[in-house]
Amino acid sequence: MPNHRILSAFAIEPLAPQTPGGPFQCPDLSILEKRLLKKRVRRIGRFIRLAMLGAVGCLNERRMSPSPERLGVFLGSGLANHGEEKDVVRAVLSDAMPSPTRFANSVSNSVTFFIARALNARGTNMLVSQEEFSFESALMLADMALTTGEMDYALVGGADDLGISARRTLLKRLDMPDPTPLGEGCGWILLGQGESESPLGRLVLAEQVRCGDQALQRTPIEADRFDLINDKILKARRHGEDVLLLPGLRVDPEEMSVLKERIPHSRVETFLNRTGIFSTACACHLAARLRRMENRGLLVHLSRNLFDEMALIILRS
Amino acid sequence: MKALRTGLRAPQDARAFLNAKTPLNDVPDTYFHTAGPDESWHRNDGMARVAIGEALDEAGWRMSGKWVRSCALIVGCCIGDSWEAEMWCRHQNPDPKEALEASEPGPGRVGMRLAQWLGVEGPVLTIPTACTSSANALVVAMQMLTLGSVERVIVAGVHTMTRTEVSGFESMMLLDPDGCHPFDLRRNGIQLGEGAAAVALKRSEREDGEGPRIMGWASTCDPYHLTTSAPEGEGAAAAMGEACRRAGISHQSVSGIKAHGTGTPNNDLAEGRAIRRLFGEAIPPVTALKRYFGHTMGASGLLEMVALLSCAREGFFPASLGTETPDPATEIHPLPEHRSALKGPLLLSSFGFGGNCVSLVVRR
Numbered sequence: 240m241p242n243h244r245i246l247s248a249f250a251i252e253p254l255a256p257q258t259p260g261g262p263f264q265c266p267d268l269s270i271l272e273k274r275l276l277k278k279r280v281r282r283i284g285r286f287i288r289l290a291m292l293g294a295v296g297c298l299n300e301r302r303m304s305p306s307p308e309r310l311g312v313f314l315g316s317g318l319a320n321h322g323e324e325k326d327v328v329r330a331v332l333s334d335a336m337p338s339p340t341r342f343a344n345s346v347s348n349s350v351t352f353f354i355a356r357a358l359n360a361r362g363t364n365m366l367v368s369q370e371e372f373s374f375e376s377a378l379m380l381a382d383m384a385l386t387t388g389e390m391d392y393a394l395v396g397g398a399d400d401l402g403i404s405a406r407r408t409l410l411k412r413l414d415m416p417d418p419t420p421l422g423e424g425c426g427w428i429l430l431g432q433g434e435s436e437s438p439l440g441r442l443v444l445a446e447q448v449r450c451g452d453q454a455l456q457r458t459p460i461e462a463d464r465f466d467l468i469n470d471k472i473l474k475a476r477r478h479g480e481d482v483l484l485l486p487g488l489r490v491d492p493e494e495m496s497v498l499k500e501r502i503p504h505s506r507v508e509t510f511l512n513r514t515g516i517f518s519t520a521c522a523c524h525l526a527a528r529l530r531r532m533e534n535r536g537l538l539v540h541l542s543r544n545l546f547d548e549m550a551l552i553i554l555r556s
Numbered sequence: 557m558k559a560l561r562t563g564l565r566a567p568q569d570a571r572a573f574l575n576a577k578t579p580l581n582d583v584p585d586t587y588f589h590t591a592g593p594d595e596s597w598h599r600n601d602g603m604a605r606v607a608i609g610e611a612l613d614e615a616g617w618r619m620s621g622k623w624v625r626s627c628a629l630i631v632g633c634c635i636g637d638s639w640e641a642e643m644w645c646r647h648q649n650p651d652p653k654e655a656l657e658a659s660e661p662g663p664g665r666v667g668m669r670l671a672q673w674l675g676v677e678g679p680v681l682t683i684p685t686a687c688t689s690s691a692n693a694l695v696v697a698m699q700m701l702t703l704g705s706v707e708r709v710i711v712a713g714v715h716t717m718t719r720t721e722v723s724g725f726e727s728m729m730l731l732d733p734d735g736c737h738p739f740d741l742r743r744n745g746i747q748l749g750e751g752a753a754a755v756a757l758k759r760s761e762r763e764d765g766e767g768p769r770i771m772g773w774a775s776t777c778d779p780y781h782l783t784t785s786a787p788e789g790e791g792a793a794a795a796m797g798e799a800c801r802r803a804g805i806s807h808q809s810v811s812g813i814k815a816h817g818t819g820t821p822n823n824d825l826a827e828g829r830a831i832r833r834l835f836g837e838a839i840p841p842v843t844a845l846k847r848y849f850g851h852t853m854g855a856s857g858l859l860e861m862v863a864l865l866s867c868a869r870e871g872f873f874p875a876s877l878g879t880e881t882p883d884p885a886t887e888i889h890p891l892p893e894h895r896s897a898l899k900g901p902l903l904l905s906s907f908g909f910g911g912n913c914v915s916l917v918v919r920r
Binding site for chain 1: 634635638641642662663664665667668672679680681682683684685686689692695696699700702703705719720723724725726727728774775776777778779782783791794854908909910911912
């Protein structure tokens with residue numbers, strides 16, 4: 240199990256909808272940009288701006304200057320830069336030449352370039368797009384880069400924005416009925432190998448629970464899979480430690496109550512009703528929670544994708 | 557490759573290709589199994605399945621064998637299902653708004669669908685880091701194997717050429733209408749290609765284990781500019797040096813270099829200088845392979861590694877096709893003719909938009 244220190248956390252959380260059933264959207268980013276950056280970054284779309292501001296905010300929190308070569312950036316995103324990508328597609332479908340800037344920005348990992356440039360991060364720089372497990376996957380990548388010693392610090396984030404064109408795409412991709420309250424936001428944590436005076440917490444585990452026996456796959460709420468998940472949580476839990484269960488996408492209350500009954504000192508906190516639904520909502524909520532340092536104990540996030548596979552994140556705060 | 561011929565059609569055929577209704581006719585359907593031309597059909601998946609099927613055959617791993625229990629799938633792919641949306645728009649002529657909705661951003665689904673097809677039970681990751689996608693997928697696979705989190709990994713790289721991409725590169729004036737000429741005086745841009753490659757990797761404690769071996773790797777970022785490389789190649793040189801260090805070899809032990817070699821004026825200049833920066837006067841033989849297959853973007857890192865190893869098995873180190881008059885400014889002289897296979901470790905590099913630099917050290 241990894242045991243990397245969480246040195247800082249930063250989230251850009253969405254606001255409650257203006258109208259019932261409306262989207263959970265982030266506030267105007269320009270105010271945050273003025274606070275975090277010396278000058279406005281030009282010619283980037285909302286998604287890149289959102290992710291970049293979150294990353295800068297996270298590193299600024301700690302006022303650290305890690306060696307550029309030893310600082311990696313790992314971002315998970317479900318839809319990535321769909322807004323600028325669709326602008327390019329829109330131009331092409333109309334037989335027009337797309338804007339070169341838009342095209343360059345729409346290339347998958349342009350977002351992590353802008354983050355790396357803003358932070359002068361010269362280590363591993365990866366975007367991972369794994370649908371509903373994108374943030375979980377980014378954590379896995381960061382964990383490996385730290386454990387193999389390739390990086391000393393890893394900024395790990397999840398970000399998705401809800402542009403006008405995203406609503407139908409997102410509903411279709413997540414296979415959710417309309418009206419589902421959708422959301423947007425980003426969350427970042429800074430992981431480090433070295434000793435630190437006051438870490439916010441530790442990364443205990445991030446994995447896709449596809450593994451194990453075939454029997455654990457593609458079945459409804461069955462005891463076997465929960466045995467596996469339950470074992471992982473209990474193995475991570477220290478004696479007497481509180482456990483906060485954070486159900487994500489497609490994890491229903493009944494399933495959570497099964498876990499809650501098995502794990503001592505545990506309680507359930509739902510958050511999708513506060514962030515809205517998006518692929519990386521868990522990043523936003525976990526980072527916000529860590530930053531607020533509301534309680535000590537294990538934070539356990541569990542979610543399920545369209546293929547009935549599960550992913551698990553365990554953090555200690 | 558042996559005949560020093562490009563597999564590409566004339567560059568001007570790119571648009572004809574994109575207008576064709578069924579451009580996948582020439583791909584054998586041996587490995588497509590149940591996925592026919594229905595809504596579960598995707599061009600990325602089709603190509604990747606062919607490559608994965610061949611890799612499994614070669615490794616002797618049967619479909620649905622027990623190996624799937626401890627096997628991860630890492631896919632390098634930088635676009636999602638854009639091709640399908642373009643085809644739908646072109647042939648069904650729907651409302652452009654609906655076509656736009658149909659375009660599927662993010663390539664994560666490619667990995668998920670391939671994982672379902674294969675039945676692997678280990679982690680599934682899709683890495684979309686532009687031209688370094690599949691090279692980075694190899695890096696991630698090596699990390700997993702090194703840490704022992706899985707016993708086996710299938711790594712696939714796949715890229716489908718789309719009209720969007722052709723138009724995008726055209727808008728940036730990065731396409732060479734005469735095809736690419738890596739490191740050549742007349743180089744003027746890239747030549748697009750598409751394809752897939754796959755490898756089956758297994759954890760091995762033995763240094764002298766069978767088959768080729770990935771000895772070292774480095775994945776770094778040089779955030780100089782979104783689309784162009786730092787002219788002196790500092791980031792690229794650092795990645796190459798780090799890959800050698802990680803492989804436990806001195807750069808002087810490298811017997812040959814597979815350059816990224818896109819054929820763009822800036823990138824080749826930077827890469828040539830990076831090689832010079834690291835190797836000084838003692839530069840081993842250098843080749844660039846994009847004239848053979850075109851620039852297959854997210855698939856290119858893995859595809860070129862597979863091609864290079866296949867050449868080695870055939871007994872030669874390939875010439876740099878398309879390089880006729882090396883540009884002295886790049887400070888390197890890519891091979892004009894094939895050489896007999898090189899015995900020592902090979903250094904392979906992939907660089908991409910966003911300053912990504914990935915280098916691998918591979919032993920035959």
